[in-house]
Amino acid sequence: MAIDTTPSQVATSALQAIPFGSMIGGPLKACIEAQAMAAQTSWQFIQEVGLNIDPKTGQKEAVNVSFQFMQNGRMVQLNVPLLTIVPIPYIAIHDIDINFKANISASSSSVSEQSSSSALDAGAEITTGLKVGPFHMDAKMNASYSSKKDSKATQESKYSVEYTMDVAVKAGQDSMPAGLAKVLELLGSSLDVSDPEGTLEVSARDLTLPNEKNAKVTLIATYKNNKGIFEPKSIKISGVTGNVSDDSVVFELTEARDYTVVAGKKEVKVKVHSAESDTKADTPNS
Known part of the structure; x- marks a missing residue:
């Protein structure tokens, strides 16, 4: 196989x-x-x-x-x-x-089986007689033949993955x-690290106004809120308009008087006086 x-x-x-x-x-x-x-x-x-x-x-x-x-x-x-x-x-x-x-x-198995037989049936009968003296014999013969053939085959396969x-x-x-x-x-x-109420700083707290026509002094103010962020727009002076410059505000002061700079909860007092008044204060009485 x-x-x-x-x-x-x-x-x-x-x-x-x-x-x-x-x-x-x-x-x-x-x-x-x-x-x-x-x-x-x-x-x-x-x-x-x-x-x-x-x-x-x-x-x-x-x-x-x-x-x-x-x-x-x-x-x-x-x-x-x-x-x-x-x-x-x-x-x-x-x-x-x-x-x-x-x-x-994977596996495979196969089985093959084959059997055979033969037979021939043929009937023949022969009868003969023989006489010897006072005896007589009869003989009878039969012959037969048979033939037979059988076959069988099986096959099996299996696998797994x-x-x-x-x-x-x-x-x-x-x-x-x-x-x-x-x-x-x-x-x-x-x-x-900042002040919980903010920080307000000014360039000066005491300024002298020159003794001349259209005299003015410059005040620069800077304010940081409690988060440490510059807020120049929060800086105010009553009656005076300032100009924002970067993180600061610039004020032009033309009058000799006391000013209050306000930003948030902070206030700073600034005094502006004239040079003429300073001169009179320094001159002794005659």
Whole structure:
């Protein structure tokens, strides 16, 4: 009987039919998608936790945490960008291990059975007689032949395919990108200790008006609110209009009198006197 090669052919076909591309590429694609989701989560965290959007201008600005504490005998306020004191989730996949195992078994069995018999039935009868003296003998012979042929054959084949795959993914908190690290460095350098009521500074508190026609003196005022932000538009002097210059306001004072510079909850008194009055004050009585 010829050797049955069906099992080896079945095993080879089953091995070729295993979807290696899907089985190996599937976990890799899933890891790439997971990494993209992690990056998106980090960006959403920064937007939702660390940034505020001005409803009027649509501009984004960092969220600051402000709290007060005692320093050198007075109450001060510390303004800290929130992103510098909370951990930003930045998960990255470091290793991907894919272990694949295929188990293919195939078997074939065949049974062949053949039996044959032959018989020929042919009837022939021969009768003979023989007489010897007073005796007489008769002989009778029969002959027959039969032929018969039977055959039987059975064949059985079976196979099974089994494959398993183990996927191990290792991930953890990764170092921040250089751009994000630089942003946090800049935010960290912006830490500021300020007065809870703001800080108002003037260039001088005592000014002398020259003794000449159309005389005037210049006063420069600067104000920071309790968050440490310059607010030049908050600086006012009653009856005097100032001009904003960068973070300060410049006032031209033309009258010899007392002025009050106001910004937020802060007030600073400024005295302007004329040179003529100073001269009279310095001249002794005759």
